[in-house]
Amino acid sequence: MKKRGLLFVLFSSLVLLLSGCSSIAVFDPKGPAARTLSSTILFSIAVMIGILLVVYVLFIVILSKYRAKNSKDDYIPPHEEGNKWLEVIWITIPIIIVTVLSVVTVKSTISVENVPKGYENQKPLVIYAASSNWKWHFSYPEEGIETVNYLNIPTHRPIELRLYSFGPITSFWVPQLAGQKYAMSDMINKLNLVADVPGSYLGRNTNFSGEGSAHMEFETLAMSSEQFTEWVDEVKTTAPALDEEKFTSLLATAHVGRESFSTNHLSFSPAPGDHADHMYHTDMENGNVEHQENKEEHPTPPTSPEETEFDSVPNVDPNEPLPQSPAEDSSGDIEHTDHTNHEGH
Amino acid sequence: MKWDEFFVTGEPMIYGAMASIVLATIAIIVGLTYFKKWGYLWREWLTTVDHKRIGVMYILSALIMLFRGGVDAIMMRFQTAVPENTFLDSQHYNEVFTTHGLVMILFMAMPFIIGIMNVVVPLQIGARDVAFPRLNAISFWLFFFGAMLLNLSFVIGGSPDAGWTAYFPLASIEFSPTVGNNYYSLALQISGIGTLLTGINFIVTILKMRAPGMKLMRMPMFTWSSLITSVIITFAFPVLTIALALMMFDRIFGSQFFTMANGGMDMLWANLFWVWGHPEVYIVILPAFGIYSEIISTFSKKNLYGYSSMVWSMVIISLLSFLVWAHHFYTMGQGAMVNGFFSITTMAISVPTGVKIFNWLFTMRKGKISFTTPMLYSLAFIPIFTIGGVTGVMLAMASADYQYHNTMFLVAHFHYVLIPGTVFAVIAGFHYWFPKVFGFKLNDRLGKHAFWWIAISFNVTFFPLFFLGLKGMTRRMYTYSEETGFGPLNMLSFVGALGLAIGFAILVYNIYYSIRYSPRETNGDPWDARTLEWATSSPIPAYNFAVTPNVKTRDALWAAKHDNISIFDEEIKPIHLPSNTGKPIILGAIFFAFGFAMVFSWFIPAIIAGIGIIIVMATMSFDRDHGITVSVKEIMETEKKLRGETL
Secondary structure (H helix, E strand, C coil): CHHHHHHHHHHHHHHHHHHCHHHCHHHCCCCHHHHHHHHHHHHHHHHHHHHHHHHHHHHHHHHHHCEHHHCCCCCCCCCCCCCHHHHHHHHHHHHHHHHHHHHHHHHHHHHHHCCCCCCCCCCCEEEEEEEECCEEEEEECCCCEEEECEEEEECCCCEEEEEEECCCCEEEEECCCEEEEEEECCEEEEEEECCCCCEEEEEEECCCCCCCHHHCEEEEEEECHHHHHHHHHHHHHHCCCCCHHHHHHHHHCCCCCCEEECCCCCCCCCCCCEHHHHHHCCCCCCCCHHHHHHHHHCCCCCCCHHHHCHHHCCCCCCCCCCCCCCCCCCCCCCCCCCCCCCCCC | CCHHHHECCCCHHHHHHHHHHHHHHHHHHHHHHHCCCHHHHHHHHHCCCCHHHHHHHHHHHHHHHHHHHHHHHHHHHHHCCCCCCCCCCHHHHHHHHHHHHHHHHHHHHHHHHHHHHHHHHHHHCCCCCCCCHHHHHHHHHHHHHHHHHHHHCCCECCCCCCCCCCCCCCCCCCCCCCCHHHHHHHHHHHHHHHHHHHHHHHHHHHHHCCCCCCCHHHCCHHHHHHHHHHHHHHHHHHHHHHHHHHHHHHHHCCCCCCCCCCCCCHHHHHHHHHHHHHHHHHHHHHHHHHHHHHHHHHHHCCCCCCHHHHHHHHHHHHHHCCCCHHHHHHHHCCHHHHHHHHHHHHHHCHHHHHHHHHHHHHHHCCCCECCCHHHHHHHHHHHHHHHHHHHHHHHHCHHHHHHHCCEHHHHHHHHHHHHHHHHHHHHHHHHHHHHHHHCECCCHHHHHHHHHHHHHHHHHHHHHHHHHHHCCCECCCCCCCHHHCCHHHHHHHHHHHHHHHHHHHHHHHHHHHHHHHCCECCCCCCCCCCCHHHHCCCCCCCCCCCCCCCCCCCCHHHHHHHCCCCCCCCCCCCEEECCCCCHHHHHHHHHHHHHHHHHCCCHHHHHHHHHHHHHHHHHHHCCCCCCEEECHHHHHHHHHHHCCCCC
């Protein structure tokens, strides 16, 4: 009865898995980093199914063979201390498996921490991704532009995301492009990724950061480099500039839709230092002198309940999963595909 | 603090909870007065220092907390069963998942385990009580009042809402301005001190109070697991104590240990929390392994296979448990080498754990397996926990974890470890040792019904979550949109949660049913078991054993029954027992008052309560109470009565 229940669950889950592989984001990678992770995970699942089979077969055989009903009344189970050779086997084989998995883990971790293979010689596109309250700010220092709650990237070019936060720890995750990494207030974390298929990929914050964190989704749109250049030019010419005053009010707002700006906040509100600064510059507070000053200039938005209540924030619908406000989106000539059709471009 | 913020308002469910708390309190007070049970309650239970009664109170509290945490769980599953559900708002949902985690780990799993340790360990080693009976009572009352303090937050002031991990800066006063996380720091601190005292108490008990002849390598496996757990508690809990103290300073006195400004470091909290938090997982899992070892061996009619490798694997697990904490935040940016190191140490834990699984399987091989309720839970543990174990190895792989971290995959994994690991074990232990404590078994037929409901529904609830995680659903999301496609699997999970509720309802009904109808045992050994706790009568006399047992082998009772190796060869002598004392419960109550005052930063009452704590502790230290002595005549009479002989 129990086994039948278990089998049913396993079976129905497998059916779901096979029928909807493309709906499982982790197994539908669109870039080399996510592809490495997907194959690592599938390999580990195969190994684990092997281990489960061994345990399950032993379990079923022993249970059916040695149940009290099947043995004679006068049968007295023997006294067994253990067996040296059996123990050697079930210590050695797991050690071999763990060793193999360790090698795979270390190799794949190094691979996804660095610029993906084949892209090492290209100059990466640096984008700063910062979270504040329940939104994401993306600053393009080379292009001099900034967006809120959407991220446009060229395909076939390494992207170096520099993550930080204007508040609680958040975690930046676009499962179809790369694994996640934390964004924290006192240092920069770097995340390398490449998209090699154009398309629209859902990203979100995975680390609980307070009341609105379930709504911290953003669209990542991967496009050809020509389209990307066009979009940058468009933003530069049509979008408003981002000044300190506007940025401060943005930080103070809990949720906003999409926004585009022809300048970015890094000039007047620089990002914190990276991990190394944090570790060795003991005279610095919060990793970077600039960032500390920046904090004094831009104090964290007030968080008294009245001010962070969704309902009291104008023009925000917290139930809207992915803020879509074409009026503010200056990339008018680029089609937005929905998330079920990733091959749309 | 404004008075209108003192009571949580505005939610019909909160008013319902308030009303039910008030009604339940009135019902208890009226009931006790009507049946004139106040004196009985005070003399026999509230002031007791008897390890068995303290154990029973631990288990009773844990069952109540299981119910509370279970209601939280149903609410969460109901809220996420369909997209865009409006049953709970974000704030309420955040409070619910935070308290669900805290209650289930700290106020359900731990006290249940400690309760079983209290009942069983002194009996298994042939002792009269734990080494420090009064300290034991203090431990219980500190746990109890800590749990009450946390539960009070639901209706007064607001519950903690930053997750059970309470990561900074989210949990700082800046981002969590309500008193919820003050409750977190104080309630956990008070009950944590109780746990730390338990750890010390049981190390001393097991090392110093064993019956003559019970060498370390003759101890029953549950006692071994309790010893190792106590060692982990003693090393891990001071870290929590410090972390919570720093948190309290940050939130109440304005210090800057974990804040974003003035050199505070949010990562420090994450590290301190998990340096305690990971060993904590093994604190609740190792005794479970001990319980399974006892049950599987008893119902296979065979000695435990590979005894010494079972002991060594637990020792190795306990050492490794302190070397893996960073796997909880591979994504914090510490680089491939650090992550690689922690991946390897984490995966290494699977080797000794695998050894244990194979030893249990080979204990049953060539055995004579009978499928009683406790055995069913122990058997279901093996296949289900193995899924939890292998997904744990998958999570241990740092690179892959970048895709699992903070998702439902992780939620599924740790429920696959903790429920078959800890919850099944405490339920199995509850059914197994129930006749020892109360003198009658729980009904087997109802027990099996509950088991099937729980075991099947568990898989229906948590297996879908693996796929939800891979589809991109994160934990702690109070809502999601239709387009995400998370709906159907969440609905399936909710259906499973309802099944779990039915299973637990049958379990509770079984307790009531068995109290009324179960046949009473006259023999202290209803399962034909192997270890010393079954050598005394049930219910157990206050002094446990009329004569101190002499142990010559492992599984001493089995050897006595089958190889005629006697356990009791001495004459009955007068027995010295500690006398009851009301000071532990008073101390706990003052700690509660202290914690409550601190939560609201009422410093004058807090200082008064602090002075009260010192006074009670001082009077306890200078107490000239030499306990009571049970005479030989009394012992003989009790023994005769317990054996059903007329005087």
